[in-house]
């Protein structure tokens with residue numbers, strides 16, 4: 001389970017690494033996502049320099065964390081800014097997309113065979129190098145390209161691309177989607193441009209990934225710049241062709257060597273965040289959040305992320321280089337911002353394997369405060385579980401005669417529940433109250449509420465919660481894990 005953190009975009013230099021590790025340590029992260037740029041490993045065509053990768057892998061080991069390498073190549077937030085100068089300055093050999101009026105768009109064309117060959121060669125050399133130096137398996141995953149697609153232009157309008165666009169949709173794709181054959185407009189209607197670009201961008205990246213996997217078979221994923229999760233009509237208006245939520249099926253058909261596609265979530269509306277999780281958690285797609293905002297508001301979403309069985313989560317911009325991507329993330333990465341994420345990482349890091357197994361084998365539910373702080377509930381077996389936010393621990397509800405709890409207006413609070421047996425649950429959370437009530441007759445009574453953790457795969461109790469700690473529901477402040485056994489009485 002990746003309790004991750006992504007560093008800033010320009011932290012991919014050996015001399016910056018000392019500004020990474022203290023933040024990662026404070027965060028209790030077990031995995032760091034770091035860019036490796038094409039321009040840095042192949043500044044001169046055919047001459048490779050892996051000194052940064054060497055330093056990174058060595059220092060990651062010294063700091064006891066795993067790595068996810070981010071290949072900044074043909075596409076970085078759609079643009080070619082991380083390609084070497086010999087690529088940037090040769091649009092004849094490495095064509096950009098052509099816009100509707102015949103002009104040059106800044107994004108490289110996915111139809112450029114030379115670009116694909118050059119990117120593929122550099123990426124393969126990177127994978128060869130990792131194979132050589134990383135027998136200890138410090139690098140656990142690779143992300144080929146970053147937020148691929150095209151911002152500002154829906155597809156390539158060059159003569160060559162236009163010809164492809166007017167031709168039939170490849171039969172593998174229509175078959176995979178269960179559609180009737182036709183040209184792109186016939187099959188995809190108003191989404192034809194986006195679908196077309198998605199297919200060619202995904203085919204391109206699949207070829208890069210396949211070449212890399214042939215050398216070293218690491219899991220590979222692609223991250224998505226997202227559009228509004230409910231607005232189908234405008235879903236093509238973002239990084240067109242990237243693995244946005246509305247074209248996941250096209251990516252699945254086009255890129256069999258990409259193990260999963262993953263959402264970069266910077267949208268802090270609760271309803272939107274949860275909708276993204278639903279879009280990307282599929283039987284054919286493992287859920288991982290490779291980037292999310294590092295502001296306080298985002299930290300609580302780790303709970304529903306865990307509840308949906310995610311394999312990873314990583315706030316973006318976690319290093320000491322003092323850049324801030326506000327308003328996407330925190331205005332300043334101070335101790336409070338770090339602690340918002342560190343709190344849950346501290347709890348889960350020592351038991352990441354235990355939790356991964358539990359979440360695989362048992363029903364789970366995760367919950368985070370919504371934008372209003374309303375009660376939320378679910379039913380698991382014969383129990384209704386309700387989450388409440390912003391309450392004093394000994395009060396049933398907000399009492400206007402008392403001063404409001406400081407959390408009443410803060411975007412904090414969340415929990416995750418795993419049902420181990422009909423009447424037995426694990427519950428972990430922060431800034432939240434969790435209540436259990438039978439859906440049928442009788443009243444709930446706790447048999448035991450044990451606070452503890454897993455040691456060598458076995459539950460180990462630290463203390464029992466009782467009295468004030470259970471009389472008003474289970475009130476979490478700092479994250480702890482509870483094993484809760486319930487029964488009902490008085491049903492007759």
Ligand code: N0T
Pocket residue numbers: 009077146147225226264266267268291316325328
């Ligand atoms: C991200 C990051 C980095 C609701 C931004 C986010 C990273 C890239 N792009 O700091 O550049 O390399 O993957 C795009 C956010 C879209 C805005 C959504 C607003």
